[in-house]
Amino acid sequence: LRAVFGLGKRSPSSGSDRNGPNNNSGSRRYYHQTQANDKEEIITGTGAKHKKLFDDKVTEQLDKVFEKMKKPLTLKLHLDKTPKSEELRKFVTELTVKTEKLNVTTAENSEEQHKPFVEILTADVKKTGLGFHGVPTGHEFTPFILGLLNASSDSGLKISAETEQKIKSLPKTDMKILVTLTCSMCPELVAAAQKTATINENITAEVYDVSLFPDLREKYKIMSVPCLVVNENDVSFGKKDIDTLIDFLINK
Secondary structure, three states: OHHHHOOOOOOHHHHOOOOOOEOOOOOEEOOOOOHHHHHOOOOOOOOOOOOOOOOHHHHHHHHHHHHHOOOOEEEEEEOOOOHHHHHHHHHHHHHHOOOOOEEEEEOOOOOOOOOOEEEEEEOOOOEEEEEEEOOOOHHHHHHHHHHHHHHHOOOOOOOOHHHHHHHHOOOOEEEEEEEOOOOOOHHHHHHHHHHHHHHOOOEEEEEEEHHHOHHHHHHOOOOEEOEEEEOOOEEEEOOOOHHHHHHHHHHO
8 A cells, every 4th residue: 555655656567457467558468367366265455365355554554544635535335236336335335434534325226237336536525536346455545535534635646736737727627547456557548547537536546447337348448457538538558647638638
């Protein structure tokens, strides 16, 4: 979880992924492997099994993050009757009991198509533009926590004043970031997209665990992750730091 503060600074060797081969675009080949994830009874931010959702080490690190949060947030759950929805409910419930800065609510009669979905809102339930479709564990645990930090304070992902100004000048932009929980190259793009959404209220950044949504794999012809979909029209593959992402959004 300490990587929360250094997602944009990967070593040259970070382009490799032990779970699959790479291509030249910095993305990993996507394989439909849900069985391994489904067999994991309990997953922490490291993807390891434990008797509880968050072991003592992760809890200690979470406490440090929660201390930096300046504004409380509400996590709104959009659930159905599937086991994944129950998994998300347990995940968010255990997370919120660790701090008074997080509250949880459940949408009634949600019309959200891709469930389960956790939507990050302000304390007065205004949209922040952030959300995760699925359960943010594995490699997506750290960027999810970073997203909470970005949405509630200025202590999250650090950017330059020039980059911040570029983000503020962007027009209305809706981003979908399609990932898998085993993709080690996805968090950097997720963190970058979330940061832009917290700076510019006209931008949204929702993350999807694509292994749960075959309709999205088919719709966007996804063969590798991370996959970025902008305004439903522009589809791009491969990892991106925040400056690369902003340049892409400006020049698309």
